[in-house]
Amino acid sequence: MISSIAELIADRIGSMPAGERRAAQTLIANYPMIGLKTVAEFSAAAGVSSPTILRFVARLGFQNYPEFQSSLQDELAAQLQSPATRTLNPPSPGGGTVSPMLEATLDNMRETFRHLSDKQLADIAARLADRRGKTFLIGGRFTDPLARYMAAHLAIIQPDVFHLAGQESMWRDRLIDMGKRDVLVIFDIRRYQDSLLRFAEKAHQRGVQIVLFTDQWLSPIARFARHVIAGRTAVPSAWDSSAALFVVAETLIGAVTRQLEAEGAKRIREMESLR
Amino acid sequence: MISSIAELIADRIGSMPAGERRAAQTLIANYPMIGLKTVAEFSAAAGVSSPTILRFVARLGFQNYPEFQSSLQDELAAQLQSPATRTLNPPSPGGGTVSPMLEATLDNMRETFRHLSDKQLADIAARLADRRGKTFLIGGRFTDPLARYMAAHLAIIQPDVFHLAGQESMWRDRLIDMGKRDVLVIFDIRRYQDSLLRFAEKAHQRGVQIVLFTDQWLSPIARFARHVIAGRTAVPSAWDSSAALFVVAETLIGAVTRQLEAEGAKRIREMESLR
Protein backbone atom coordinates (compact mmCIF):
# COMPACT_ATOMS: atom_id res chain seq x y z
CA MET A 1 0.00 0.00 0.00
CA ILE A 2 1.51 3.28 -1.13
CA SER A 3 0.06 6.36 0.48
CA SER A 4 2.66 9.07 0.17
CA ILE A 5 4.61 10.32 -2.78
CA ALA A 6 7.83 9.65 -0.91
CA GLU A 7 6.99 5.98 -0.79
CA LEU A 8 6.02 6.02 -4.43
CA ILE A 9 9.43 7.40 -5.29
CA ALA A 10 11.26 4.89 -3.13
CA ASP A 11 9.32 2.21 -4.92
CA ARG A 12 10.23 3.26 -8.43
CA ILE A 13 13.58 4.94 -8.05
CA GLY A 14 15.27 1.71 -9.01
CA SER A 15 13.86 1.69 -12.49
CA MET A 16 14.68 5.28 -13.33
CA PRO A 17 17.32 6.66 -15.67
CA ALA A 18 20.18 8.59 -14.18
CA GLY A 19 18.78 12.11 -14.63
CA GLU A 20 15.42 11.34 -13.16
CA ARG A 21 17.07 9.52 -10.30
CA ARG A 22 18.93 12.70 -9.43
CA ALA A 23 15.63 14.52 -9.45
CA ALA A 24 14.16 11.90 -7.15
CA GLN A 25 17.07 12.11 -4.75
CA THR A 26 16.98 15.88 -4.46
CA LEU A 27 13.27 15.75 -3.83
CA ILE A 28 13.68 13.18 -1.09
CA ALA A 29 16.52 15.19 0.39
CA ASN A 30 14.41 18.32 0.72
CA TYR A 31 11.04 16.66 0.94
CA PRO A 32 8.62 18.03 0.08
CA MET A 33 9.54 21.69 -0.26
CA ILE A 34 11.48 21.49 -3.53
CA GLY A 35 8.48 19.93 -5.17
CA LEU A 36 6.40 22.96 -4.33
CA LYS A 37 8.68 25.34 -6.14
CA THR A 38 8.75 25.91 -9.88
CA VAL A 39 10.07 23.43 -12.38
CA ALA A 40 12.98 25.73 -13.11
CA GLU A 41 14.06 25.86 -9.47
CA PHE A 42 13.59 22.16 -9.02
CA SER A 43 15.64 21.41 -12.09
CA ALA A 44 18.38 23.79 -11.03
CA ALA A 45 18.57 22.21 -7.58
CA ALA A 46 18.79 18.77 -9.09
CA GLY A 47 21.28 19.84 -11.70
CA VAL A 48 19.18 18.63 -14.58
CA SER A 49 17.01 20.28 -17.19
CA SER A 50 13.34 21.15 -16.86
CA PRO A 51 12.06 18.43 -19.18
CA THR A 52 13.78 15.84 -17.05
CA ILE A 53 11.80 17.02 -14.05
CA LEU A 54 8.60 16.77 -16.05
CA ARG A 55 9.45 13.29 -17.27
CA PHE A 56 10.16 12.42 -13.68
CA VAL A 57 6.75 13.44 -12.39
CA ALA A 58 5.15 11.83 -15.42
CA ARG A 59 6.83 8.56 -14.51
CA LEU A 60 5.33 8.83 -11.04
CA GLY A 61 1.95 8.74 -12.70
CA PHE A 62 0.95 12.38 -12.72
CA GLN A 63 -0.58 14.00 -15.76
CA ASN A 64 1.25 17.28 -15.31
CA TYR A 65 3.32 19.25 -12.88
CA PRO A 66 0.50 21.15 -11.17
CA GLU A 67 -1.24 17.87 -10.41
CA PHE A 68 1.94 16.64 -8.81
CA GLN A 69 2.17 19.76 -6.70
CA SER A 70 -1.42 19.55 -5.58
CA SER A 71 -0.79 16.03 -4.43
CA LEU A 72 2.19 17.16 -2.40
CA GLN A 73 0.17 19.96 -0.87
CA ASP A 74 -2.66 17.66 0.12
CA GLU A 75 -0.16 15.41 1.80
CA LEU A 76 1.33 18.31 3.69
CA ALA A 77 -2.05 19.63 4.68
CA ALA A 78 -3.05 16.25 6.07
CA GLN A 79 0.13 16.20 8.12
CA LEU A 80 -0.46 19.65 9.52
CA GLN A 81 -4.05 18.92 10.34
CA SER A 82 -3.43 16.10 12.75
CA PRO A 83 -0.36 16.69 14.84
CA ALA A 84 -1.13 13.48 16.66
CA THR A 85 -0.56 11.41 13.57
CA ARG A 86 2.79 13.06 13.10
CA THR A 87 4.38 10.61 15.44
CA LEU A 88 3.31 7.31 14.01
CA ASN A 89 0.64 5.89 16.25
CA PRO A 90 1.03 7.42 19.68
CA PRO A 91 1.51 4.86 22.43
CA SER A 92 -1.98 5.38 23.76
CA PRO A 93 -2.12 2.73 26.45
CA GLY A 94 -5.40 1.32 27.45
CA GLY A 95 -6.47 1.40 23.85
CA GLY A 96 -10.03 1.92 24.94
CA THR A 97 -12.53 3.83 22.89
CA VAL A 98 -11.99 6.86 25.07
CA SER A 99 -8.37 7.74 24.47
CA PRO A 100 -8.60 8.54 20.76
CA MET A 101 -11.48 10.88 21.37
CA LEU A 102 -9.71 12.67 24.21
CA GLU A 103 -6.45 12.89 22.31
CA ALA A 104 -8.19 14.32 19.29
CA THR A 105 -9.98 16.84 21.45
CA LEU A 106 -6.77 17.97 23.12
CA ASP A 107 -5.13 18.29 19.72
CA ASN A 108 -8.03 20.31 18.47
CA MET A 109 -7.60 22.75 21.30
CA ARG A 110 -3.89 23.15 20.84
CA GLU A 111 -4.38 23.55 17.13
CA THR A 112 -7.17 26.05 17.60
CA PHE A 113 -5.13 28.23 19.89
CA ARG A 114 -2.11 27.94 17.68
CA HIS A 115 -4.07 29.80 15.04
CA LEU A 116 -5.36 32.33 17.50
CA SER A 117 -3.16 35.17 18.56
CA ASP A 118 -3.27 36.80 21.94
CA LYS A 119 -3.84 40.07 20.21
CA GLN A 120 -6.90 38.81 18.43
CA LEU A 121 -8.40 37.53 21.63
CA ALA A 122 -7.52 40.74 23.39
CA ASP A 123 -9.23 42.75 20.67
CA ILE A 124 -12.39 40.73 20.95
CA ALA A 125 -12.33 40.87 24.71
CA ALA A 126 -11.91 44.63 24.60
CA ARG A 127 -14.86 44.90 22.27
CA LEU A 128 -17.00 42.73 24.51
CA ALA A 129 -15.93 44.68 27.55
CA ASP A 130 -16.85 47.96 25.94
CA ARG A 131 -19.96 48.82 27.81
CA ARG A 132 -21.24 51.52 25.51
CA GLY A 133 -23.07 48.96 23.43
CA LYS A 134 -25.19 45.91 24.00
CA THR A 135 -24.09 42.32 23.53
CA PHE A 136 -26.25 39.72 21.83
CA LEU A 137 -25.45 36.03 21.62
CA ILE A 138 -26.94 33.33 19.48
CA GLY A 139 -26.04 29.86 18.28
CA GLY A 140 -27.08 27.06 15.98
CA ARG A 141 -28.73 23.80 16.66
CA PHE A 142 -25.89 22.30 18.65
CA THR A 143 -23.94 25.40 19.46
CA ASP A 144 -26.65 27.46 21.04
CA PRO A 145 -25.73 26.02 24.44
CA LEU A 146 -22.33 27.62 23.99
CA ALA A 147 -24.00 30.94 23.38
CA ARG A 148 -26.04 30.43 26.51
CA TYR A 149 -22.98 29.50 28.51
CA MET A 150 -21.16 32.61 27.45
CA ALA A 151 -24.20 34.78 27.97
CA ALA A 152 -24.71 33.45 31.47
CA HIS A 153 -21.25 34.58 32.46
CA LEU A 154 -21.11 37.87 30.63
CA ALA A 155 -24.49 38.88 31.95
CA ILE A 156 -23.10 38.81 35.45
CA ILE A 157 -20.22 41.13 34.93
CA GLN A 158 -21.97 43.65 32.74
CA PRO A 159 -25.43 44.85 31.86
CA ASP A 160 -27.10 44.63 28.47
CA VAL A 161 -26.18 41.07 27.62
CA PHE A 162 -28.89 39.15 25.82
CA HIS A 163 -29.13 35.62 24.60
CA LEU A 164 -31.38 35.29 21.58
CA ALA A 165 -33.52 32.22 22.00
CA GLY A 166 -36.66 30.82 20.52
CA GLN A 167 -37.90 31.18 17.03
CA GLU A 168 -36.35 33.03 14.17
CA SER A 169 -39.06 35.63 14.13
CA MET A 170 -38.22 36.44 17.72
CA TRP A 171 -34.64 37.33 16.95
CA ARG A 172 -35.62 39.34 13.97
CA ASP A 173 -37.72 41.58 16.12
CA ARG A 174 -34.70 42.25 18.27
CA LEU A 175 -32.81 43.60 15.29
CA ILE A 176 -34.51 46.88 15.83
CA ASP A 177 -32.59 47.29 19.08
CA MET A 178 -29.24 46.70 17.43
CA GLY A 179 -26.89 49.36 16.11
CA LYS A 180 -23.30 50.22 15.41
CA ARG A 181 -22.17 50.10 18.97
CA ASP A 182 -23.55 46.65 19.60
CA VAL A 183 -21.90 43.29 19.30
CA LEU A 184 -23.45 40.09 18.06
CA VAL A 185 -21.72 36.86 18.97
CA ILE A 186 -22.72 34.00 16.69
CA PHE A 187 -21.84 30.32 16.97
CA ASP A 188 -22.21 28.48 13.70
CA ILE A 189 -20.52 25.25 12.69
CA ARG A 190 -21.38 22.74 10.00
CA ARG A 191 -23.93 22.24 8.84
CA TYR A 192 -24.33 25.95 8.74
CA GLN A 193 -27.81 27.23 9.32
CA ASP A 194 -29.46 29.47 6.78
CA SER A 195 -31.49 31.17 9.45
CA LEU A 196 -28.34 32.34 11.18
CA LEU A 197 -26.87 33.56 7.92
CA ARG A 198 -29.94 35.60 7.15
CA PHE A 199 -29.91 37.04 10.61
CA ALA A 200 -26.21 37.85 10.47
CA GLU A 201 -26.64 39.63 7.17
CA LYS A 202 -29.41 41.83 8.48
CA ALA A 203 -27.48 42.62 11.62
CA HIS A 204 -24.42 43.44 9.55
CA GLN A 205 -26.45 45.84 7.46
CA ARG A 206 -27.39 47.65 10.60
CA GLY A 207 -23.73 48.07 11.43
CA VAL A 208 -23.62 45.54 14.23
CA GLN A 209 -20.16 44.13 14.86
CA ILE A 210 -20.24 40.39 14.53
CA VAL A 211 -17.97 38.00 16.39
CA LEU A 212 -18.19 34.58 14.81
CA PHE A 213 -17.31 31.25 16.37
CA THR A 214 -17.12 28.68 13.61
CA ASP A 215 -15.17 25.66 12.41
CA GLN A 216 -12.09 25.66 10.25
CA TRP A 217 -14.13 25.63 7.07
CA LEU A 218 -15.65 28.95 8.02
CA SER A 219 -19.36 29.49 8.07
CA PRO A 220 -20.58 31.77 5.29
CA ILE A 221 -21.27 34.25 8.04
CA ALA A 222 -17.53 34.96 8.06
CA ARG A 223 -18.36 37.27 5.20
CA PHE A 224 -20.09 39.65 7.58
CA ALA A 225 -17.99 39.11 10.66
CA ARG A 226 -15.61 41.57 12.18
CA HIS A 227 -13.85 38.85 14.13
CA VAL A 228 -13.70 35.20 13.23
CA ILE A 229 -12.64 32.40 15.53
CA ALA A 230 -12.01 29.19 13.66
CA GLY A 231 -11.96 26.17 15.94
CA ARG A 232 -11.05 22.60 15.10
CA THR A 233 -13.98 20.26 15.36
CA ALA A 234 -12.82 16.94 13.93
CA VAL A 235 -12.93 13.97 16.28
CA PRO A 236 -13.29 10.23 15.76
CA SER A 237 -17.02 10.28 16.27
CA ALA A 238 -20.21 10.67 14.33
CA TRP A 239 -20.46 14.20 15.64
CA ASP A 240 -18.27 17.23 15.41
CA SER A 241 -16.74 18.47 18.63
CA SER A 242 -17.44 21.94 19.95
CA ALA A 243 -15.02 21.52 22.81
CA ALA A 244 -12.34 23.74 21.32
CA LEU A 245 -14.83 26.53 20.78
CA PHE A 246 -16.04 26.03 24.30
CA VAL A 247 -12.55 26.58 25.66
CA VAL A 248 -12.10 29.67 23.54
CA ALA A 249 -15.37 30.96 24.92
CA GLU A 250 -14.18 30.35 28.46
CA THR A 251 -10.91 32.08 27.71
CA LEU A 252 -12.77 35.08 26.40
CA ILE A 253 -15.02 35.14 29.42
CA GLY A 254 -11.93 35.19 31.58
CA ALA A 255 -10.35 37.99 29.58
CA VAL A 256 -13.45 40.14 29.65
CA THR A 257 -13.80 39.55 33.35
CA ARG A 258 -10.26 40.71 33.94
CA GLN A 259 -10.83 43.87 31.97
CA LEU A 260 -13.96 44.71 33.86
CA GLU A 261 -12.46 43.71 37.14
CA ALA A 262 -13.09 46.96 38.91
CA GLU A 263 -16.65 47.50 37.80
CA GLY A 264 -17.35 43.79 37.59
CA ALA A 265 -16.32 43.04 41.12
CA LYS A 266 -18.61 45.73 42.41
CA ARG A 267 -21.41 44.39 40.27
CA ILE A 268 -20.92 40.84 41.46
CA ARG A 269 -20.98 41.96 45.08
CA GLU A 270 -24.20 43.80 44.44
CA MET A 271 -25.68 40.71 42.87
CA GLU A 272 -24.69 38.51 45.75
CA SER A 273 -26.39 40.87 48.15
CA LEU A 274 -29.56 40.63 46.14
CA ARG A 275 -30.04 36.97 46.85
CA MET B 1 9.22 40.88 17.42
CA ILE B 2 7.30 39.36 14.55
CA SER B 3 8.69 36.18 13.10
CA SER B 4 5.84 34.42 11.39
CA ILE B 5 3.38 35.63 8.82
CA ALA B 6 0.54 34.52 11.04
CA GLU B 7 1.68 36.95 13.70
CA LEU B 8 2.08 39.64 11.13
CA ILE B 9 -1.53 39.14 10.11
CA ALA B 10 -2.78 39.08 13.66
CA ASP B 11 -0.96 42.32 14.20
CA ARG B 12 -2.43 44.16 11.27
CA ILE B 13 -5.79 42.52 10.78
CA GLY B 14 -7.32 45.19 12.89
CA SER B 15 -6.42 47.92 10.46
CA MET B 16 -7.56 46.16 7.33
CA PRO B 17 -10.58 46.87 5.17
CA ALA B 18 -13.35 44.30 5.14
CA GLY B 19 -12.32 42.43 2.02
CA GLU B 20 -8.73 42.00 3.01
CA ARG B 21 -9.77 40.98 6.47
CA ARG B 22 -11.77 38.16 4.97
CA ALA B 23 -8.67 37.10 3.09
CA ALA B 24 -6.71 37.19 6.33
CA GLN B 25 -9.29 35.16 8.16
CA THR B 26 -9.49 32.43 5.57
CA LEU B 27 -5.73 32.22 5.50
CA ILE B 28 -5.55 31.90 9.27
CA ALA B 29 -8.30 29.30 9.28
CA ASN B 30 -6.45 27.08 6.80
CA TYR B 31 -2.95 28.21 7.59
CA PRO B 32 -0.83 28.10 5.60
CA MET B 33 -2.02 25.88 2.79
CA ILE B 34 -4.37 28.31 1.10
CA GLY B 35 -1.54 30.75 0.72
CA LEU B 36 0.45 28.24 -1.28
CA LYS B 37 -2.23 27.87 -3.90
CA THR B 38 -2.86 30.26 -6.75
CA VAL B 39 -4.34 33.70 -6.30
CA ALA B 40 -7.49 32.54 -8.04
CA GLU B 41 -8.05 29.67 -5.62
CA PHE B 42 -7.24 31.82 -2.63
CA SER B 43 -9.63 34.52 -3.73
CA ALA B 44 -12.38 31.98 -4.40
CA ALA B 45 -11.97 30.45 -0.96
CA ALA B 46 -12.13 33.84 0.67
CA GLY B 47 -15.02 34.97 -1.47
CA VAL B 48 -13.26 38.06 -2.75
CA SER B 49 -11.63 39.05 -6.01
CA SER B 50 -8.05 38.41 -7.03
CA PRO B 51 -6.89 41.99 -6.68
CA THR B 52 -8.06 42.02 -3.10
CA ILE B 53 -5.78 39.09 -2.37
CA LEU B 54 -2.89 40.90 -3.99
CA ARG B 55 -3.63 44.06 -2.06
CA PHE B 56 -3.74 41.94 1.05
CA VAL B 57 -0.27 40.49 0.57
CA ALA B 58 0.99 43.93 -0.42
CA ARG B 59 -0.30 45.31 2.86
CA LEU B 60 1.63 42.63 4.67
CA GLY B 61 4.75 44.12 3.17
CA PHE B 62 5.46 41.77 0.29
CA GLN B 63 6.44 43.07 -3.11
CA ASN B 64 4.46 40.47 -4.99
CA TYR B 65 2.57 37.23 -4.58
CA PRO B 66 5.45 34.84 -5.31
CA GLU B 67 7.54 36.54 -2.64
CA PHE B 68 4.70 36.01 -0.19
CA GLN B 69 4.51 32.34 -1.12
CA SER B 70 8.23 31.88 -0.75
CA SER B 71 8.02 33.34 2.70
CA LEU B 72 5.27 30.91 3.62
CA GLN B 73 7.28 28.03 2.23
CA ASP B 74 10.36 28.99 4.19
CA GLU B 75 8.27 29.10 7.32
CA LEU B 76 6.83 25.71 6.58
CA ALA B 77 10.22 24.25 5.83
CA ALA B 78 11.56 25.52 9.13
CA GLN B 79 8.59 23.98 10.89
CA LEU B 80 9.12 20.61 9.27
CA GLN B 81 12.77 20.67 10.21
CA SER B 82 12.15 21.03 13.91
CA PRO B 83 8.75 19.79 15.03
CA ALA B 84 9.52 21.18 18.46
CA THR B 85 9.39 24.72 17.17
CA ARG B 86 5.99 24.11 15.69
CA THR B 87 4.54 26.75 17.91
CA LEU B 88 2.80 29.30 15.75
CA ASN B 89 2.07 31.44 18.73
CA PRO B 90 5.22 32.40 20.49
CA PRO B 91 5.33 31.60 24.18
CA SER B 92 2.98 34.45 24.69
CA PRO B 93 5.29 37.14 25.95
CA GLY B 94 4.39 39.56 28.67
CA GLY B 95 0.71 39.21 29.35
CA GLY B 96 0.60 35.49 28.88
CA THR B 97 -3.05 35.63 29.74
CA VAL B 98 -3.98 32.92 27.29
CA SER B 99 -1.43 30.19 27.68
CA PRO B 100 -1.84 29.55 31.40
CA MET B 101 -5.57 29.27 30.94
CA LEU B 102 -5.24 26.81 28.09
CA GLU B 103 -2.59 24.78 29.85
CA ALA B 104 -4.69 24.56 32.97
CA THR B 105 -7.68 23.47 30.94
CA LEU B 106 -5.72 20.75 29.17
CA ASP B 107 -4.38 19.56 32.50
CA ASN B 108 -7.87 19.49 33.89
CA MET B 109 -8.99 17.23 31.11
CA ARG B 110 -6.13 14.83 31.47
CA GLU B 111 -6.67 14.70 35.22
CA THR B 112 -10.39 14.24 34.82
CA PHE B 113 -9.99 11.32 32.46
CA ARG B 114 -7.26 9.80 34.56
CA HIS B 115 -9.76 9.35 37.33
CA LEU B 116 -12.35 8.06 34.96
CA SER B 117 -12.19 4.46 33.85
CA ASP B 118 -13.31 3.26 30.47
CA LYS B 119 -15.60 0.87 32.23
CA GLN B 120 -17.30 3.62 34.14
CA LEU B 121 -17.96 5.54 30.98
CA ALA B 122 -19.11 2.42 29.21
CA ASP B 123 -21.55 1.69 32.01
CA ILE B 124 -23.03 5.13 31.84
CA ALA B 125 -23.21 5.02 28.09
CA ALA B 126 -24.97 1.68 28.24
CA ARG B 127 -27.44 3.08 30.70
CA LEU B 128 -28.12 6.09 28.53
CA ALA B 129 -28.46 3.91 25.47
CA ASP B 130 -31.00 1.67 27.17
CA ARG B 131 -34.16 2.71 25.47
CA ARG B 132 -36.59 1.17 27.90
CA GLY B 133 -36.58 4.31 29.97
CA LYS B 134 -36.66 8.03 29.45
CA THR B 135 -33.72 10.40 29.83
CA PHE B 136 -33.97 13.73 31.59
CA LEU B 137 -31.24 16.33 31.72
CA ILE B 138 -30.86 19.38 33.88
CA GLY B 139 -28.14 21.72 35.01
CA GLY B 140 -27.34 24.58 37.27
CA ARG B 141 -26.91 28.22 36.61
CA PHE B 142 -23.78 27.90 34.51
CA THR B 143 -23.95 24.25 33.64
CA ASP B 144 -27.42 24.11 32.21
CA PRO B 145 -26.02 24.83 28.76
CA LEU B 146 -24.06 21.59 29.09
CA ALA B 147 -27.27 19.76 29.81
CA ARG B 148 -28.82 21.36 26.77
CA TYR B 149 -25.86 20.44 24.63
CA MET B 150 -26.04 16.83 25.64
CA ALA B 151 -29.81 16.75 25.29
CA ALA B 152 -29.63 18.20 21.80
CA HIS B 153 -27.45 15.33 20.67
CA LEU B 154 -29.08 12.49 22.54
CA ALA B 155 -32.51 13.57 21.38
CA ILE B 156 -31.46 12.90 17.84
CA ILE B 157 -30.34 9.35 18.26
CA GLN B 158 -33.11 8.20 20.55
CA PRO B 159 -36.62 9.16 21.60
CA ASP B 160 -37.72 10.21 25.06
CA VAL B 161 -34.94 12.65 25.83
CA PHE B 162 -36.03 15.73 27.71
CA HIS B 163 -34.20 18.78 28.88
CA LEU B 164 -35.74 20.30 31.97
CA ALA B 165 -35.84 24.04 31.57
CA GLY B 166 -37.60 26.94 33.14
CA GLN B 167 -38.65 27.33 36.70
CA GLU B 168 -38.25 24.91 39.51
CA SER B 169 -41.96 24.26 39.72
CA MET B 170 -41.88 23.15 36.11
CA TRP B 171 -39.39 20.39 36.77
CA ARG B 172 -41.19 19.27 39.84
CA ASP B 173 -44.26 18.57 37.80
CA ARG B 174 -42.25 16.34 35.52
CA LEU B 175 -41.29 14.14 38.45
CA ILE B 176 -44.58 12.37 38.04
CA ASP B 177 -43.36 10.98 34.72
CA MET B 178 -40.19 9.58 36.19
CA GLY B 179 -39.65 6.06 37.41
CA LYS B 180 -37.14 3.31 38.03
CA ARG B 181 -36.28 2.82 34.40
CA ASP B 182 -35.53 6.44 33.79
CA VAL B 183 -32.25 8.31 33.96
CA LEU B 184 -31.70 11.82 35.23
CA VAL B 185 -28.48 13.54 34.19
CA ILE B 186 -27.62 16.43 36.46
CA PHE B 187 -24.85 19.00 36.08
CA ASP B 188 -23.98 20.69 39.33
CA ILE B 189 -20.74 22.42 40.23
CA ARG B 190 -19.93 24.98 42.88
CA ARG B 191 -21.71 26.81 44.10
CA TYR B 192 -24.11 23.95 44.33
CA GLN B 193 -27.72 24.84 43.94
CA ASP B 194 -30.25 23.89 46.59
CA SER B 195 -32.98 23.64 44.02
CA LEU B 196 -31.10 20.92 42.19
CA LEU B 197 -30.41 19.06 45.42
CA ARG B 198 -34.07 19.06 46.36
CA PHE B 199 -35.02 17.90 42.91
CA ALA B 200 -32.40 15.15 42.89
CA GLU B 201 -33.57 13.85 46.22
CA LYS B 202 -37.17 13.57 45.10
CA ALA B 203 -36.17 11.88 41.88
CA HIS B 204 -34.00 9.49 43.81
CA GLN B 205 -36.90 8.59 46.02
CA ARG B 206 -38.86 7.64 42.95
CA GLY B 207 -36.11 5.27 41.95
CA VAL B 208 -34.72 7.34 39.14
CA GLN B 209 -31.10 6.59 38.34
CA ILE B 210 -29.05 9.71 38.61
CA VAL B 211 -25.90 10.47 36.60
CA LEU B 212 -24.11 13.40 38.15
CA PHE B 213 -21.60 15.69 36.50
CA THR B 214 -19.89 17.67 39.21
CA ASP B 215 -16.55 19.11 40.24
CA GLN B 216 -13.84 17.42 42.22
CA TRP B 217 -15.36 18.52 45.51
CA LEU B 218 -18.54 16.67 44.69
CA SER B 219 -21.95 18.22 44.85
CA PRO B 220 -24.10 16.97 47.73
CA ILE B 221 -26.18 15.33 45.05
CA ALA B 222 -23.49 12.68 44.82
CA ARG B 223 -25.25 11.10 47.78
CA PHE B 224 -28.16 10.18 45.54
CA ALA B 225 -26.30 9.48 42.35
CA ARG B 226 -25.78 6.12 40.76
CA HIS B 227 -22.89 7.43 38.70
CA VAL B 228 -20.68 10.38 39.55
CA ILE B 229 -18.35 12.11 37.15
CA ALA B 230 -15.97 14.45 38.91
CA GLY B 231 -14.30 16.92 36.61
CA ARG B 232 -11.49 19.33 37.37
CA THR B 233 -12.62 22.90 37.20
CA ALA B 234 -9.76 25.00 38.52
CA VAL B 235 -8.27 27.53 36.13
CA PRO B 236 -6.45 30.82 36.62
CA SER B 237 -9.58 32.87 36.29
CA ALA B 238 -12.33 34.32 38.38
CA TRP B 239 -14.58 31.54 37.15
CA ASP B 240 -14.47 27.80 37.31
CA SER B 241 -14.06 25.95 34.04
CA SER B 242 -16.64 23.49 32.80
CA ALA B 243 -14.53 22.50 29.86
CA ALA B 244 -13.50 19.14 31.28
CA LEU B 245 -17.10 18.23 31.97
CA PHE B 246 -17.99 19.37 28.49
CA VAL B 247 -15.48 16.97 27.00
CA VAL B 248 -16.74 14.13 29.15
CA ALA B 249 -20.22 14.92 27.91
CA GLU B 250 -19.06 14.80 24.33
CA THR B 251 -17.28 11.55 24.94
CA LEU B 252 -20.44 10.07 26.37
CA ILE B 253 -22.47 11.32 23.46
CA GLY B 254 -20.03 9.59 21.16
CA ALA B 255 -20.19 6.35 23.12
CA VAL B 256 -23.95 6.31 23.21
CA THR B 257 -24.09 7.05 19.51
CA ARG B 258 -21.82 4.14 18.80
CA GLN B 259 -23.98 1.80 20.82
CA LEU B 260 -27.12 2.90 19.08
CA GLU B 261 -25.45 2.96 15.73
CA ALA B 262 -27.86 0.66 13.97
CA GLU B 263 -31.05 2.21 15.24
CA GLY B 264 -29.51 5.64 15.48
CA ALA B 265 -28.40 5.76 11.89
CA LYS B 266 -31.87 4.84 10.73
CA ARG B 267 -33.32 7.48 12.99
CA ILE B 268 -30.97 10.16 11.77
CA ARG B 269 -31.77 9.35 8.17
CA GLU B 270 -35.45 9.60 8.95
CA MET B 271 -34.90 12.96 10.57
CA GLU B 272 -32.95 14.31 7.64
CA SER B 273 -35.77 13.33 5.33
CA LEU B 274 -38.21 15.24 7.46
CA ARG B 275 -36.60 18.56 6.70
Added chain:
DNA sequence: GGAGCGCTGTATCGTATGTTACGTATTTTG
Protein backbone atom coordinates in the same frame (compact mmCIF):
# COMPACT_ATOMS: atom_id res chain seq x y z
C1' DG C 1 -26.96 67.07 2.22
C1' DG C 2 -22.88 67.29 -0.76
C1' DA C 3 -18.02 66.55 -1.75
C1' DG C 4 -14.12 63.77 -1.16
C1' DC C 5 -11.80 59.63 -0.11
C1' DG C 6 -11.10 54.83 0.15
C1' DC C 7 -12.41 50.27 -0.93
C1' DT C 8 -13.69 46.69 -4.22
C1' DG C 9 -14.57 44.25 -8.51
C1' DT C 10 -14.18 43.89 -13.84
C1' DA C 11 -11.48 43.69 -17.67
C1' DT C 12 -7.06 43.87 -19.83
C1' DC C 13 -2.25 43.16 -20.22
C1' DG C 14 2.49 41.25 -19.88
C1' DT C 15 5.03 37.59 -18.48
C1' DA C 16 6.75 33.64 -16.13
C1' DT C 17 5.71 28.95 -16.19
C1' DG C 18 4.84 24.42 -17.79
C1' DT C 19 4.88 21.92 -22.00
C1' DT C 20 6.36 19.91 -26.37
C1' DA C 21 9.23 19.04 -30.51
C1' DC C 22 13.52 17.94 -32.11
C1' DG C 23 18.44 17.12 -32.46
C1' DT C 24 22.48 15.29 -30.14
C1' DA C 25 24.80 12.33 -26.98
C1' DT C 26 25.09 7.93 -24.66
C1' DT C 27 24.28 3.46 -23.85
C1' DT C 28 22.75 -1.15 -25.31
C1' DT C 29 22.58 -5.19 -28.20
C1' DG C 30 23.33 -8.27 -32.03
Added chain:
DNA sequence: CAAAATACGTAACATACGATACAGCGCTCC
Protein backbone atom coordinates in the same frame (compact mmCIF):
# COMPACT_ATOMS: atom_id res chain seq x y z
C1' DC D 1 32.21 -2.95 -33.77
C1' DA D 2 28.08 -1.21 -35.85
C1' DA D 3 23.38 -0.01 -35.48
C1' DA D 4 19.44 0.95 -32.90
C1' DA D 5 17.15 2.50 -29.01
C1' DT D 6 16.92 5.23 -25.17
C1' DA D 7 18.02 9.32 -22.55
C1' DC D 8 18.91 14.13 -22.17
C1' DG D 9 19.14 19.03 -23.19
C1' DT D 10 18.12 23.25 -26.19
C1' DA D 11 14.84 26.06 -27.95
C1' DA D 12 10.32 27.44 -29.35
C1' DC D 13 5.50 27.50 -27.93
C1' DA D 14 1.02 28.13 -25.49
C1' DT D 15 -1.29 28.73 -21.47
C1' DA D 16 -2.51 30.33 -17.24
C1' DC D 17 -1.05 33.15 -13.72
C1' DG D 18 -0.10 37.44 -11.40
C1' DA D 19 -0.26 42.38 -12.08
C1' DT D 20 -2.49 46.80 -13.29
C1' DA D 21 -5.63 50.36 -14.88
C1' DC D 22 -10.07 51.97 -14.27
C1' DA D 23 -14.75 52.60 -12.96
C1' DG D 24 -18.55 52.04 -9.65
C1' DC D 25 -19.91 52.22 -5.03
C1' DG D 26 -20.36 53.20 -0.22
C1' DC D 27 -18.69 55.59 3.49
C1' DT D 28 -17.09 59.41 6.20
C1' DC D 29 -16.51 64.04 7.17
C1' DC D 30 -17.42 68.70 6.42
